[in-house]
Amino acid sequence: MKIQSKWIILTHFILFLLPIQAFAYKIINDFTSPIGGTLSVSETSPPIITSCNMDPFGKYLHSDIAPIIAQGEALYSEAKAFLNSLSLTNTTDHRIRAIINTPDADYGTPGPNGGMSFIEEWETIYHPKYEAAIQKFLYGAMIGDENSIARLNDCVRSIATAYIVFGDEYFIDGMDYRIFPNIPDLNGQIYKRYLEIQSACGQYREGIEVFIDALSVVVPGTNDTYLADFFGQGEYDLFNMACDRLSSSMTEVASLEYLRNMAPDVKAEWPTAKAAFKGTVSDASIETYLQIAAISSRSNRILESGVKLLQYYDMLKNQGAIVLNNLNPLGYDNRFLPLANFNEQNGSLYPIAQQAVANATNSENAAKQDGREYDQHIEQLEAEISSLYGQYTAQLQNLTGVLSPVPAYPASEEYLQRIAQAGHDLLGCPIEADLTSFNACMSTKVTTGQLRSKYEQLKQADLKVEEAVKQRQQIKEQIDMEQSLNALQIQLASNAFTDRVMLLKDYSEKLIDAQKTSRNKVETTTREYDSKKNKWINKSKTVTTTRTIDFDARSQRIEVDKEIDLLRLEINKEIQITNAAHEVTIRKLLMELDNSLMHINSAVQEMNSISAEFFDLLNQKDTLLAMYLEAQKHMAYLEDKTMTSRITKSSSILKAREDLEVAKHWCYLTAKTLEYKFLYPITDLSIAGKKVSIENIFKAQTTTTLNDFLVGLNGLNSMWCGLGETFNGEVIVVSLMRDILGFPEDSTGQQRFKDFIKNHVNPTTNTLSFGFSTTPLDPIFYNPNDVLARVNVKDWHGQDPCGQFSAQGFAVNLKTGTQAGGITPRISMSHGGHITFLNNELDIQEYYPVKASSFIDDPLGGNDTPEVTLVSVTNPLINGTPLSSYSDVWVSGLKGRSIGASDWKVTISDGSSTKFDYSKLNDIELIFDTVGILVSR
Numbered sequence: 001m002k003i004q005s006k007w008i009i010l011t012h013f014i015l016f017l018l019p020i021q022a023f024a025y026k027i028i029n030d031f032t033s034p035i036g037g038t039l040s041v042s043e044t045s046p047p048i049i050t051s052c053n054m055d056p057f058g059k060y061l062h063s064d065i066a067p068i069i070a071q072g073e074a075l076y077s078e079a080k081a082f083l084n085s086l087s088l089t090n091t092t093d094h095r096i097r098a099i100i101n102t103p104d105a106d107y108g109t110p111g112p113n114g115g116m117s118f119i120e121e122w123e124t125i126y127h128p129k130y131e132a133a134i135q136k137f138l139y140g141a142m143i144g145d146e147n148s149i150a151r152l153n154d155c156v157r158s159i160a161t162a163y164i165v166f167g168d169e170y171f172i173d174g175m176d177y178r179i180f181p182n183i184p185d186l187n188g189q190i191y192k193r194y195l196e197i198q199s200a201c202g203q204y205r206e207g208i209e210v211f212i213d214a215l216s217v218v219v220p221g222t223n224d225t226y227l228a229d230f231f232g233q234g235e236y237d238l239f240n241m242a243c244d245r246l247s248s249s250m251t252e253v254a255s256l257e258y259l260r261n262m263a264p265d266v267k268a269e270w271p272t273a274k275a276a277f278k279g280t281v282s283d284a285s286i287e288t289y290l291q292i293a294a295i296s297s298r299s300n301r302i303l304e305s306g307v308k309l310l311q312y313y314d315m316l317k318n319q320g321a322i323v324l325n326n327l328n329p330l331g332y333d334n335r336f337l338p339l340a341n342f343n344e345q346n347g348s349l350y351p352i353a354q355q356a357v358a359n360a361t362n363s364e365n366a367a368k369q370d371g372r373e374y375d376q377h378i379e380q381l382e383a384e385i386s387s388l389y390g391q392y393t394a395q396l397q398n399l400t401g402v403l404s405p406v407p408a409y410p411a412s413e414e415y416l417q418r419i420a421q422a423g424h425d426l427l428g429c430p431i432e433a434d435l436t437s438f439n440a441c442m443s444t445k446v447t448t449g450q451l452r453s454k455y456e457q458l459k460q461a462d463l464k465v466e467e468a469v470k471q472r473q474q475i476k477e478q479i480d481m482e483q484s485l486n487a488l489q490i491q492l493a494s495n496a497f498t499d500r501v502m503l504l505k506d507y508s509e510k511l512i513d514a515q516k517t518s519r520n521k522v523e524t525t526t527r528e529y530d531s532k533k534n535k536w537i538n539k540s541k542t543v544t545t546t547r548t549i550d551f552d553a554r555s556q557r558i559e560v561d562k563e564i565d566l567l568r569l570e571i572n573k574e575i576q577i578t579n580a581a582h583e584v585t586i587r588k589l590l591m592e593l594d595n596s597l598m599h600i601n602s603a604v605q606e607m608n609s610i611s612a613e614f615f616d617l618l619n620q621k622d623t624l625l626a627m628y629l630e631a632q633k634h635m636a637y638l639e640d641k642t643m644t645s646r647i648t649k650s651s652s653i654l655k656a657r658e659d660l661e662v663a664k665h666w667c668y669l670t671a672k673t674l675e676y677k678f679l680y681p682i683t684d685l686s687i688a689g690k691k692v693s694i695e696n697i698f699k700a701q702t703t704t705t706l707n708d709f710l711v712g713l714n715g716l717n718s719m720w721c722g723l724g725e726t727f728n729g730e731v732i733v734v735s736l737m738r739d740i741l742g743f744p745e746d747s748t749g750q751q752r753f754k755d756f757i758k759n760h761v762n763p764t765t766n767t768l769s770f771g772f773s774t775t776p777l778d779p780i781f782y783n784p785n786d787v788l789a790r791v792n793v794k795d796w797h798g799q800d801p802c803g804q805f806s807a808q809g810f811a812v813n814l815k816t817g818t819q820a821g822g823i824t825p826r827i828s829m830s831h832g833g834h835i836t837f838l839n840n841e842l843d844i845q846e847y848y849p850v851k852a853s854s855f856i857d858d859p860l861g862g863n864d865t866p867e868v869t870l871v872s873v874t875n876p877l878i879n880g881t882p883l884s885s886y887s888d889v890w891v892s893g894l895k896g897r898s899i900g901a902s903d904w905k906v907t908i909s910d911g912s913s914t915k916f917d918y919s920k921l922n923d924i925e926l927i928f929d930t931v932g933i934l935v936s937r
Helices: 006-016 062-085 094-101 118-142 146-175 186-216 233-260 270-281 286-298 300-326 350-400 413-421 424-428 435-442 449-516 554-634 636-678 695-699 703-721 736-740 747-759
Strands: 336-338 517-530 535-548 685-687 690-692 728-735 767-772 788-795 797-799 806-808 810-816 825-838 844-850 869-873 900-910 921-936
Touching: 062 118, 062 146, 118 146, 146 186, 146 233, 146 636, 186 233, 336 636, 350 413, 350 449, 350 554, 350 636, 350 703, 413 424, 413 554, 424 449, 435 449, 449 554, 636 695, 636 703, 685 703, 690 703, 695 703, 728 736, 728 788, 736 747, 736 921, 747 921, 806 921, 810 825, 810 869
Parallel strands: 336 844
Antiparallel strands: 517 535, 685 690, 728 921, 767 900, 788 825, 788 921, 797 806, 810 921, 825 844, 825 869, 825 900
């Protein structure tokens, strides 16, 4: 059989296995070899070749394929080491620690600092290595080499095993209530679990695909060879296991999808959600499985294994009857109610719910005990790890800047190497280097934290020493400059004096010459008339005269000498002032020179101190690292105990979760029977100071909530019955002619009634059958003018719901015009469709009755339509007289059923040898002995 779409087959194959017992889960503790076992083969490390022509296989001999198989062995060894690392006993990978300690961590959780998860590592690196190894081992398998066949099958099982391991962790997380401690609402919790188990389904599908490929994909380079041709029983056993896992998880996903679409609301979309759930589960069929089995027709050996799979399927199908124990098939839809009693003598659900809660409590206590032991081991581990983190890793991070490993144990080789090198690498940057070179060197070093800060402080101290030395040198230079400046200033003053003396003398001589010769200038002004401008104008005229006189220059020269002496005094004074200022400056600079020496000494001392602190920190880091390495040796014992406790805890959590869901189921049904009993919704009610609400069931994550809920239900029952005359009795006679058909009680009405009877008699079987519907507002049941209204009216038999009086049940009276002797009528009546009540608010309330037993016995059938209640009246009244005086005319089959129903059917047949003449019937009376509650309008 050729398969065009392996995923179509895979989907069908999955669906046929869905009806399997919920939580069929086996925890795998040892992953050192693939599930299904392994065969012994050579573990040598052969040389690796780079390429080989695989087509056709037949041209190669044993000697030709040896290096190819050797290459496959190398690939296999690398991939197998990764598979071994998935074990929860692996203490060298920090990702395993996260899986153990964190409720929702799994193999898909990224590593620290955004590192690859196990699944990413598998898909990108090691799965391809297994696939490549299979291609190598095929060379040996094709020529019958047993070791190559063993290795090929080992690779197939290893690939499938990895996916099963991944899926198992998702599944166990999805069932652990600890995954949603911060999710208060039911839908959020269900969705969280839904996502986890969806992920498990995805991994199981990948595992199954390995076998589907092996069964349906031809090996490249061949015409009709499949990997499955080399399979042994171990491969088929693992195939079965993968299917088992997927079946369980898909059923759980369907249940969660179904519940997620439900809410405690009368408007719940029951048909949509129910159809979706049935659509997922009911597609399981043996015919689709046979399509898979048909692939095996290529080989008798494979066909035999396929038959075993078929037998395995039959076993699973038989177990599937209790798959929905953890699911309420009604979807918490308030329109449906169970046809059962609350806590009366017969058919009561309250004790069943009590037992279910007790069973769940026992499972919960067992899970708590396992959890306590596990938590104690975890606490010890966490205390050790916290100690490691607090005493060592946190301090090491402060010193080196290397991020502490999360978790603190176990540390990776990379972390330990970085810690060992931290601080020492800084010494490669010389302190005496210039700042630019030093910073460039430091930028290449990974050490940060206190060590780097201290080393940079050391460089700053070195810069301070250099700066102090520079300042001392600058002061010396300033002294030299000051002395040179002073000399220059004295020289300049002397030069200025000489120049001024020469100027004075030269000026004096010129002044004497000027005074010996005198010139006078005389300016005269006249006025003339300008005829062109027609106005008077002024004209000036200057006349110069020169006169020579005798002058004595001695007094003038004496004055010049006086000026020169005064100038000499002034210059000398300035030089003295300059010398004084120079002396002050020099003294100040000499003091600064002394201080600079003190600064140099202080900077050198600071540098030596910082250097000592740096090396102290470096020694402290090396000591902490040695202590950290020593502390890790104490973790192995606690690791071993934690692994064992974790497996026990996980198994008990699954059992507790299943029993809790079963208990919720019965608590819900019990609550609905009490609600139906009094026709009062159990929402936000209070009893003995505690809230009682059907919503509590949905939110319950422990049995304590369910126990409190059941106690509250019993309290409500006692309280409502303790109100006094809660129920009252009344016999209601319903006339077919008058009340149902509405015919008048006269000759016209009689004729119309007989016509109705004639039209509904089957002449072949002489059977009368007809149907009708009733509502609580029909005039026979309800009078809007009455001061008191009768609500919650039900047919009843025996003690009323609160044990105050007795009711007789249901009877039928056939009214005939004449005595109909010799007839033996057999009357059957069905009560079906939806039923209606008048509630305490005088509103019509509609329900769909279902049988409590159908929830477990037939979870997928009978719930799409309301249950039908059948009663048989073998001793009717004939004109008010019992047909037989030895039998009771009352029957109990309609106990608890409403007087309002959308689908009543009545069938009357005659068991006598002579046919009964139905034309003699004048009326048929249906007699209900009812209970109801009186309320004021």
